[in-house]
Amino acid sequence: MSFADLELLRQGVRLEPLLQAICDFLDKQPALVERVRRDLVRGLKQPDHGRRGLTAPQVLRALVLMRVKNWDYRELRERIADGITLRAFTNFYCEEVPSMTPSTAASTG
Secondary structure (H helix, E strand, O other): OOOOHHHHHHHOOOOOOHHHHHHHHHHOHHHHHHHHHHHHHHHOOOOOOOOOOOHHHHHHHHHHHHHHHOHHHHHHHHHOOOOOOOHOOOOOOOOOOOOOOHHHHOOOO
């Protein structure tokens, strides 16, 4: 986590009530996050090598956000990139938000 990420957390970014409830629920589901992680690395010969992709929590939270808001991949990426609260919800914080497509999620780990 970078200094900028810590500063965002210090400022107390508040999520809308629905997203906060989802966030609280997902925070209590480490087994679900682990299942997503295993699914992301399935079939990869060396999942710890290569470029750093999205983390399992980022993939899960972005997918949930996409479904809750009924956004397509392009709008999802644009909204996360433009909003501090959505960056916090999806655990991107100050990281660059990559292009979001079905193949992006399938090829990360």
